[in-house]
Amino acid sequence: MITENGLKTLHIIAFTHRNLAVSEIGQLHIDPDNQQAALTNAKVRFSLQELMYLTTCNRIEYAIVTNEEVNDDFINRFIETVYPEVSPENRNALVQGAEVYRGVDAVRHQLSVASSVDSMVVGEREIITQVRNAFDSSKKNSLTGDCLRLMMRHTIETAKRVYTETNISRRPVSVVSLAYHQLRDMNVPLDSRILIVGAGVTNTNMGKFLRKHGFTNFNVFNRTLSKAETLANDLGGVAHPLSHLSEFDKGFDIIITCTGSENHILSPEIYTHLLQGETDRKVVIDIAIPQDLSPEIIAAHSVHHISVEVLQKISNENLKVRSREVEHVQAIIDEAVESFRELYKERAVELAMRSVPTKVKEIKHNALNQVFKNELSTLDDDARAVLENVIGYMEKKYMSMPMLMAKEILLNKQS
Incomplete structure (x- = not known):
């Protein structure tokens, strides 16, 4: 209490x-x-x-x-x-x-x-x-x-x-949100063909984020097919075993890859096959460490490559901006702490005095039905009605005034 x-x-x-x-x-x-x-x-x-x-x-x-x-x-x-x-x-x-x-x-x-x-x-x-x-x-x-x-x-x-x-949360710092902002800034169509390579936590979050923002065309590849199926079901896409990546022939606009492989999952040969002869610039978001995309691909093809290093650099810059807002946030918190002190004390007064209405009603009941019972029986209906109205008015004032006075005394004492 x-x-x-x-x-x-x-x-x-x-x-x-x-x-x-x-x-x-x-x-x-x-x-x-x-x-x-x-x-x-x-x-x-x-x-x-x-x-x-x-x-x-x-x-x-x-x-x-x-x-x-x-x-x-x-x-x-x-x-x-x-x-x-x-x-x-x-x-x-x-x-x-x-x-x-x-x-x-x-x-x-x-x-x-x-x-x-x-x-x-x-x-x-x-x-x-x-x-x-x-x-x-x-x-x-x-x-x-x-x-x-x-x-x-x-x-x-x-x-x-x-x-x-404040601007404490205005600039994104997570890999998922930063990668999405990169795509958004490129005005990538919502029906873009997206290949998701790897169905771990990061790609799962990335896929759901893209789905939330309107993207609809997903193919998911993973070593464990059941995990690819789970993510594909969430995205309304199609699941494939990772071993079938080199056979995929439906083309792509965006690849999002994040696996735990020690070798490049996207080799020049696999990437060339995935292109299916298309020559327009593709987007590859590679957030794996080490990276899944072979450096040879970047040199040989038109690729907008978004690496984890690029995203981390942006994240660090955004964190600096957020950090500069901490002082502003602390000022708001300082003010909130002081206002809570007052709020808490006012609530303590309210709880301490919540028995007042019951006590007043008890006094009123005893006065009308015991103490002045005989005297009231001699009053006509009009006089009794006026008296009850007066008592009712005093009852309400008596219940509200002590509370207001107590709060006023408390606030004056604080100031």
Whole structure:
């Protein structure tokens, strides 16, 4: 429950890329189907007032409201309870790598996370959706309360303001989004024939991104045909085993390739066959390391070659631009922290005084039905109606005025 000093009970335990490897953080992932049982058990075992669980690809965070001191011993016991399969050695490493924020610092941290300035890639807007979904899921599982509700509402409002008023996310930095922007700037037709070589995470994201933006003609090649089929089904395309690439005879406009091969997948011979005699300039997006496209192809053919090195250079420049916006974002967060202090205290007053209406109604009922029962029985209907109207008016004013006065006193005290 929120009280004037209750913000001190708010804590965030963060396991992030700053102190831990992604593989270590991965030990703390909880399957969505198991979250309600595991987290409800932890809430009960530790007598937590509120609990929220956030998971992304490079962070796991717990926002909790508790009167207990959140120290290494608490974190150790918490991990042991929620993740009994984690070994003592790994658990100790997680404890040592954990970051703990309390009170106003926890609020500031939450605002920084949702505004993406605490992310591995500054400016990635996906985090605001992940934070919102984390709260919604925890709320659905009956884990949250008034404190986290208030903080999350303020967090989402602040993050939206950050993305609207600053350029923190304006320039793309991910390989997928940068590659798409390269295609867009070339005014490539949406019906372009696209060959996707490799069906790993990067090409899967790239294919889905292109599909989302209207591209429709896909052929997917992969060593494991089932993976090619999965991606092709998602894209409305056709799947092929990688061994059939050298036999493909339908031509292409764009090749997107990202495999783990140590050799050039696209040799001069295969590329020449894929051209099927066409001589117009083709686009090859090669985001493999080492690259899949033979350098001989670039020398011998008209190719707009987009390599991972080119994309990384653009990404680094865009990151510099984003970094210059961090100071602006921090100013918004500073302002949001101060406004949350006021909001939190006002809410504490509201909760403390929410019993006033009930008490006033009890007094009114006793006055009319017990204390002045005999006197009221002597009044005619008109007089009684006027009296009840007067009492009703006073009742409303009595319920609203103390709240307004309390807030006014609080705000004056702060100023």
